[in-house]
Amino acid sequence: MAGKRTVLNRYRLRLRRKRLLWRAFRSRRDLTPVADRTASVTQEQILLFSTVRNEMMRLPWFMKHYRALGVGHFIFVDNDSDDGTAEWLAGQPDTSVWATASGYRAARFGMDWLTSLQRRFAPGHWTLTVDADELLIYPGHDNCPLPDFVKRLERFNQKAMGAIMLDLYPKGRPDEHTYLPEQNPLDVLPWFDAWGYQVQRQARMGNLWLQGGPRARCFFADDPARAPTLNKIPLVRWDRAFVYVNSTHNALPAWLNETWKSHGGVAASGVLLHTKFLPGTAERAAQEKARREHFQQPEAFDAYYDALIRGTDMWEPGSARYTCWRQMVDLGLMSELR
Amino acid sequence: MSLGVVMLVHTAFDRAEEVARHWRASGCPVVIHVDKSVPRPVYDAFVSALSDLADVSFSRRFRCEWGTWGIVAATQAASEQILQAHPGVRHVYLASGSCLPLRPVKELIDYLAARPRTDFIESATTADVPWTVGGLNAERFTLRFPFSWRRQRWLFDRYVSLQRRVRFRRRIPAGLVPHLGSQWWCLTRQTLTAILQDPSRADIERYFRRVWIPDESYFQTMARQYSTHIESRSLTLSKFDYQGKPHIFYDDHLQLLRRSDCFVARKIWPHAQRLYDAFLTDAESAMSKTEPNPGKIDRIFAKAVDRRVFGRTGLYMQSRFPRDDWDSGVTASPYSVFQGFTELFENFEPWLARATGARVHGHLFAPAGAEFADNQTSINGALSNSAVLRDYNPEFFLTNLLWNTRGERQCFQFGPGDTQSVNWRIAKDPNAQISVISGAWAIPLFRSNASFADLRQKAATLQKTESEHLNVLRSAWTKARVRIWTMAEFIEAPMEPLQTVLDEIGAGETRRLAEAPRMVDLRGFGQFLQNLKNQGMHPHLMGDFPVDDLPAHQPPGRAAPRPYLVR
Numbered sequence: 001m002a003g004k005r006t007v008l009n010r011y012r013l014r015l016r017r018k019r020l021l022w023r024a025f026r027s028r029r030d031l032t033p034v035a036d037r038t039a040s041v042t043q044e045q046i047l048l049f050s051t052v053r054n055e056m057m058r059l060p061w062f063m064k065h066y067r068a069l070g071v072g073h074f075i076f077v078d079n080d081s082d083d084g085t086a087e088w089l090a091g092q093p094d095t096s097v098w099a100t101a102s103g104y105r106a107a108r109f110g111m112d113w114l115t116s117l118q119r120r121f122a123p124g125h126w127t128l129t130v131d132a133d134e135l136l137i138y139p140g141h142d143n144c145p146l147p148d149f150v151k152r153l154e155r156f157n158q159k160a161m162g163a164i165m166l167d168l169y170p171k172g173r174p175d176e177h178t179y180l181p182e183q184n185p186l187d188v189l190p191w192f193d194a195w196g197y198q199v200q201r202q203a204r205m206g207n208l209w210l211q212g213g214p215r216a217r218c219f220f221a222d223d224p225a226r227a228p229t230l231n232k233i234p235l236v237r238w239d240r241a242f243v244y245v246n247s248t249h250n251a252l253p254a255w256l257n258e259t260w261k262s263h264g265g266v267a268a269s270g271v272l273l274h275t276k277f278l279p280g281t282a283e284r285a286a287q288e289k290a291r292r293e294h295f296q297q298p299e300a301f302d303a304y305y306d307a308l309i310r311g312t313d314m315w316e317p318g319s320a321r322y323t324c325w326r327q328m329v330d331l332g333l334m335s336e337l338r
Numbered sequence: 339m340s341l342g343v344v345m346l347v348h349t350a351f352d353r354a355e356e357v358a359r360h361w362r363a364s365g366c367p368v369v370i371h372v373d374k375s376v377p378r379p380v381y382d383a384f385v386s387a388l389s390d391l392a393d394v395s396f397s398r399r400f401r402c403e404w405g406t407w408g409i410v411a412a413t414q415a416a417s418e419q420i421l422q423a424h425p426g427v428r429h430v431y432l433a434s435g436s437c438l439p440l441r442p443v444k445e446l447i448d449y450l451a452a453r454p455r456t457d458f459i460e461s462a463t464t465a466d467v468p469w470t471v472g473g474l475n476a477e478r479f480t481l482r483f484p485f486s487w488r489r490q491r492w493l494f495d496r497y498v499s500l501q502r503r504v505r506f507r508r509r510i511p512a513g514l515v516p517h518l519g520s521q522w523w524c525l526t527r528q529t530l531t532a533i534l535q536d537p538s539r540a541d542i543e544r545y546f547r548r549v550w551i552p553d554e555s556y557f558q559t560m561a562r563q564y565s566t567h568i569e570s571r572s573l574t575l576s577k578f579d580y581q582g583k584p585h586i587f588y589d590d591h592l593q594l595l596r597r598s599d600c601f602v603a604r605k606i607w608p609h610a611q612r613l614y615d616a617f618l619t620d621a622e623s624a625m626s627k628t629e630p631n632p633g634k635i636d637r638i639f640a641k642a643v644d645r646r647v648f649g650r651t652g653l654y655m656q657s658r659f660p661r662d663d664w665d666s667g668v669t670a671s672p673y674s675v676f677q678g679f680t681e682l683f684e685n686f687e688p689w690l691a692r693a694t695g696a697r698v699h700g701h702l703f704a705p706a707g708a709e710f711a712d713n714q715t716s717i718n719g720a721l722s723n724s725a726v727l728r729d730y731n732p733e734f735f736l737t738n739l740l741w742n743t744r745g746e747r748q749c750f751q752f753g754p755g756d757t758q759s760v761n762w763r764i765a766k767d768p769n770a771q772i773s774v775i776s777g778a779w780a781i782p783l784f785r786s787n788a789s790f791a792d793l794r795q796k797a798a799t800l801q802k803t804e805s806e807h808l809n810v811l812r813s814a815w816t817k818a819r820v821r822i823w824t825m826a827e828f829i830e831a832p833m834e835p836l837q838t839v840l841d842e843i844g845a846g847e848t849r850r851l852a853e854a855p856r857m858v859d860l861r862g863f864g865q866f867l868q869n870l871k872n873q874g875m876h877p878h879l880m881g882d883f884p885v886d887d888l889p890a891h892q893p894p895g896r897a898a899p900r901p902y903l904v905r
Contacts, residue, residue, distance in 0.1 A: 021340040143589055148609045155586070162656040195742040196721045198734035199654045208656055217722065224730040231656050260659045266649035269657035318716065332741060 010254075013205065017252040020108075020243045029109055031077065031116070034097040035090035038073070038121055045072025046146045047238075048128040049118055051110030053079040054185060055132040056088060060277060063092065065135050070145030071128065075121060077113045079104055104293040109315040111244050122238035126150040129248050130234050130272065135185070136163060137325050138270035139336030150237070156337055159244065160251075161235040162259030163270035164333055165228075166192050167213045167277065173311035174281040175307035185275040186322055193217065194320035194331050197230065207231065207250040207257035214314040219304050226300065232272055233259055268337040271328050282309045341366050341447050344416040347435035348373035348402060350608035351384045354435035358394055360618050363444035367393040367427065369420040371412040374401040387391035389400065395419065405487050407546065409521070409553040417530055428454060431524045436605040437574060439589075440617050446573075446601045450524070457529050457565040460519030460572045461558040474498075477517040478550040480507045487550075495742065511538070511545050519558040522574035522604065525565075533557065534792075552678035575600035575632050577639050584638065592616055600630040652741050652769075668763065669740040674749040675764060676769045676844055677804075678778025678825065679752070682832075683855035688713075690855075694843050696747035697799035703732065715741065732759045740769075747843060754779050754803035761810045770818035773839050776808060777801075777825040777880025781858060784866045794873050804879055826881030832857065 041047065048071045052059070063074070074095040078086040079102075089097045100113060107113050114129060126146070130136060138149060138161070153161060168189035170177050179188045197212035208231050216227035232248045236256065244251045251257060261267050285308035292298040320331075328334045343361045347354040347370055358368050381399075382396075388394050397416040402408040417430055434881045439446070450456075464476045476884025481501045485494040510516065525533075536542060542560070546552045561568060575598055577585035584605050588596060589612040595603055596616075606613055607698045647656045660668070674696070676825050679686045691698040691711075700709030708723040716722045721738060740748060764770045778801045785792050811820045819842070823835055833854060864883040871877070 140588075140590065143612070148607075151609070152588075152607075164656050196738060197655075198657070198731045198738065199659055200731065200734075201659060208659055210656055216727075221722065221724055221728055224727050260655075260657045262651065262659060262661050267657040287479065294837070316716075332650060333654055335649075335655065335657045 004123070009204065013252055013254055016245075017241070017243055020112075020115065020245065020252070021119070021241075023108065023119055024112045024119060026241065027102075027112035030100045030102040030107065030114045031098040031113055032100070034078065034086055034099050034267070035095065036098075037096045038075070040094075041121065041125075043071045043124070044147060045125060046070060046128065046150070047072065047122055047125045048074045049076075049114045049122070049128065050074070050132060050220045051077045051079055051104075051114060052081065052085055052089075052132045053104070054083045054085060056081075056083045056085050057179065057181055057278065057280065058132045058185070059085065059088065061185060062132055062135065063095075063182075066128070066181070067094070068145075069141060070147050072147075075117055077117070079110065079266065096253045104291075108296070109247055111247065115243050118238055118242070119240050123240045125238055127236050127238040128234055129236070129244065131280075133275045134165065134234070135273040135275065136234055136270055137273060137328070137334075138163075139325055139329055139334060141270075141325055142212045150235070152337055154237075156268070158267055158337075160233050160256050160259055161268055161270055163232050163234050163272045164197065164209070164210055165213075165230040165232055165272045165274050166313075166328075166333065167215055167274045168192050169214050169277045169319075170313040171315040171319075172313050174277045175279050175311055177279050179278045180279075185278060186273070188279070189275060189277055190321050191315055192321040192322055194318075194333075197333075202250075205245065205250050205252070205257055206254045207233075208260060215304075218312050218314050219307050233257065234272060235270070269334045271325075271334050273322075277314070282311050284291060285309050340426065340428040340451055341431060341443075342420045342424055342429070343368045343431045343433055344413065344420060345370045345433050345435060345437075346373075346402065346412060346416075347371065347384075348376060350435055351380065351387075353606070353608045353614065355384065355387050356614060356618055357433075357435070357438065358388060359391065360439060361443060362391050362394055364447065366431075366443060366447075367395075367420060368422045369395050369397050369416045371397045371402075372399055373412075374399040374408075393424070395423065403486060403488065405551045407552050410556045413553070413557070414534060418534055421456060421527060421531060421534075428527050429524055430527070430530055431573070432522055432605055433574065433600075433602060434522070436608070437522070437602050438604070438613060438617055439602050440575075440595055440598065440607045442599050449601070453569075455526065455528075456567050456569050457523070457561055458569050458573045459523035459526045459558060459561050459565075461517040461561060461568060461570050462519055464516055464518055474550055476516075477502075478555065479510055481550070482506075482548040483550045484548060499732065508545070508548070509539045511542055513563070514542070514545075514559055515562060516555060517558040517562055518555050519570070520572040520574065520576060521574065522602075523557060523561075524573050525557070525561065525775045529561055529565045533560040536560070536563075546828075554680060573601045573630065575603040575635075576605070578677065580901070586608060587613065589613060594635050598630070598632055598635050600632055632662050643756060643849075652737060652744070654737055654741075668767050669737055669769045670744045671740055671747075672769045672771065673740055673747065674773070674839070675752050676749065676773050677752045678775030679773070679855075680751050681778040681781040682775055682825070682828070684858055686855050688752070689853070693840055694747065694749070696749045696843060697743065699748065699750040701753060701756050702750040702865060703728070703752060703758075703760065705755070705757060708735070709751075729757060729759070732757060733763045736760055736763065749843075754800040758803060758807065760851075761807055765816045765818050765820070766812050768817040771839070771842060772811060772818050772820045773835070774808070774811065774820070774822045775825050775828045776804060776822055777877065779804060780825075780867065780870075780877055780880060781860075781863070784863055785858070790869070790873070794870060794875050797870055797877060798875050801875075801877060801879055808879075819887070824879065824881030826883055829857070829860070868894075 048066055076089050076095065076097045078089065078097055078099045086097055086099050089095050096115065104110055118127060128136065169191050170189050171191060177188050193213045197210055201211045202209050209229060211224065211227045211229065212233040213230060216224060220227035229249050233251055233256065234248055236242065242251060242256065259267060259269065285305045288294050289302065289305035295301050329336055343366050345354065345358060345368060358370060361368050372384065385396055387901055393628045397419045400408045400412040413432060420427060420430060481498060485497055487494050546556045549555060586605050586607050587603060587610065588607050589610045590614055652668065687698045687700065697711050699711045705725065707725040708728055710717055710723055717739060764772065780797060783797055808822060811822065828835060864885045867877050867883055868885045
């Protein structure tokens with residue numbers, strides 16, 4: 001059930017998709033190539049797309065993680081970093097980098113830029129679209145690299161895979177800890193909420209809407225409707241007609257959002273380990289609050305930013321400690337294909 | 339050498355090469371058939387890769403489309419070739435490129451040498467097999483199938499229905515009894531040559547060419563004609579998933595395959611490096627004489643298929659979101675809802691917890707916030723008692739609670755004063771056990787000190803709400819186990835219903851209740867109801883109470899008549 005089946009709704013979504021593609025097409029002018037190694041991309045490779053800004057702390061482990069999963073080529077858009085992110089990325093052999101100084105919010109939170117690059121390079125490839133603070137895991141990721149895993153998905157006719165964004169947090173305030181680049185973020189952030197996630201279906205585009213986790217618990221207890229959206233569709237076998245709508249939470253055409261089974265069965269899904277709460281959270285929150293480049297209505301989230309800046313201990317006795325992907329399957333946070 | 343191998347290959351040539359070398363290393367001659375649709379250069383590369391091996395040859399190529407005659411033709415040609423070229427071969431094993439020997443080939447050879455006259459071919463009459471997916475059973479043999487199921491599905495379906503409409507039936511060649519079975523067999527030279535040299539082979543072939551999936555029936559039927567001793571089972575372990583596609587084995591099936599004690603398994607995922615590493619190193623292991631035992635892993639597979647088709651009941655996540663009315667259950671485990679019990683009994687919750695060992699919550703849907711057991715503010719940390727969070731999505735509050743406490747029976751109180759938004763969800767849930775003492779909401783009013791006008795108002799609202807809820811519980815869509823007593827009916831003999839409810843919860847043992855919960859003092863309750871009536875508000879849900887004092891108002895206990903068990 002990909003969205004409401006009325007002709008009118010389908011036509012609206014089609015127009016919307018076309019408009020988003022057009023926006024992406026126009027945004028190509030914002031991008032200047034820093035390092036373009038896309039000529040080396042081969043047919044079977046998995047591509048990863050990401051927009052980054054000042055991510056030097058997270059990128060070394062990020063690259064290590066996704067290389068280990070078998071990502072073949074990384075395509076980054078650097079949005080005006082001043083900590084050397086662009087230069088560092090440009091020095092990586094399997095990476096292409098574009099730079100832009102334009103507004104993040106004006107470019108649909110970077111999606112316009114990525115869409116234009118995806119339309120150029122991704123058709124026919126299995127494509128990952130993630131942020132620098134998101135580490136994808138899936139059932140068997142430790143001995144079944146992505147190129148094999150996507151073949152399994154294809155066998156089950158799955159053309160996209162959903163994942164829940166799992167907020168990891170430390171015990172104590174984030175800034176009490178230290179994190180060294182290239183260190184596994186899980187050493188610092190081993191805790192997560194094992195449950196309490198809720199799912200609704202959004203009729204218009206037919207995607208699920210997952211909410212919950214420590215941020216909903218600590219920052220949005222009075223207004224759960226505003227709690228962060230946790231559903232994502234990071235892994236898609238790309239086609240030039242595809243476009244992400246709201247971050248990677250949903251996509252068009254609407255059938256892409258059908259990442260689940262409605263008749264009691266189950267599809268494969270993964271988990272995006274969210275490393276937002278590494279040390280430095282407060283500083284970053286202060287910057288983001290001032291820049292006003294995040295969220296549709298940044299004003300409504302001032303209290304959230306203030307709480308982040310103050311630093312909140314999200315840990316509580318019920319918190320669970322991350323061990324491995326099997327734990328995620330047991331808890332029902334992700335599902336395997338057998 | 340007594341065992342020859344026929345391999346049908348159409349893809350994953352590097353794996354096929356490894357397996358061919360493995361067969362060859364134990365001295366088995368191998369004849370390989372490569373699908374005609376494989377491009378010439380690929381075929382040539384494959385042939386030259388194996389050119390260093392003696393006794394590995396390639397047979398005439400046929401186009402092998404699933405469900406068509408080509409596969410049988412390929413098997414025939416390759417079998418003829420191997421029988422002719424290797425007179426020492428006594429058994430021919432039919433394998434595919436994605437088959438993997440699980441036990442040392444020597445063990446298979448010894449096994450067959452000990453059974454020189456036995457044909458291992460799964461072969462059953464159509465009436466007896468439940469395997470066929472898609473409804474074509476006996477009709478495989480009585481209709482004609484000239485169209486490809488894969489490429490010309492529309493024509494295929496139309497032609498089948500046309501033949502059904504005109505009652506077309508093919509004549510089965512005289513003497514043949516159609517049999518079905520796994521495509522992968524191991525036949526003796528005697529049987530195989532008899533099949534291949536059948537005097538009427540041309541006629542029989544003409545018949546089987548238009549049979550649906552002849553590779554599962556040609557040899558299976560013919561072997562019945564000639565074999566002296568058929569063991570109706572395949573030596574190749576192969577599983578089918580719920581769609582009828584062959585199940586694929588991955589790295590994580592390593593231990594499972596080891597335990598199966600089968601000689602050969604299919605299909606193996608070409609990228610399952612660990613499986614190939616583990617099984618193709620022909621260990622000099624002690625010869626085990628164990629019989630193949632695919633049954634060992636059948637159960638595990640049945641479970642996996644179930645899990646894929648039905649998922650894990652009660653789990654809602656980004657890849658599982660059953661629709662409301664999906665009747666395999668909305669919650670993860672059975673639970674109990676009690677309505678009116680805490681009102682009638684003073685110490686009901688602790689008593690119930692003692693009697694059943696279950697986790698007993700208060701009113702989970704109380705307007706002020708969920709009343710978790712032991713006054714906890716959250717369950718396992720993540721599910722808070724905040725009314726805002728709960729009412730944001732009450733159905734998920736419930737399914738979440740039950741998913742995350744599975745293994746421990748959950749009980750909670752409910753009443754007309756609570757949020758009513760989950761009534762339908764609970765009523766339609768087969769896991770729910772709902773016990774209602776209707777009208778018990780009047781007891782707190784009766785015992786309260788509020789002004790009568792307010793009480794009257796409140797009573798009217800509560801009665802209306804409960805009455806609507808009872809309508810839900812009595813509706814035709816209700817799947818929960820529902821028991822409703824009026825209050826008058828209940829206090830007549832309270833132990834009997836309590837015992838029934840508890841027995842249903844009871845973890846195995848049925849205990850006679852040692853102690854009863856303490857009933858509140860109901861003296862004057864009849865008068866209270868009468869007062870409401872006098873004010874124009876007619877309470878009817880509690881049944882008929884006499885205006886004067888109740889005869890059975892005294893608390894039941896040791897003095898009360900012994901309850902009898904209802905089983």
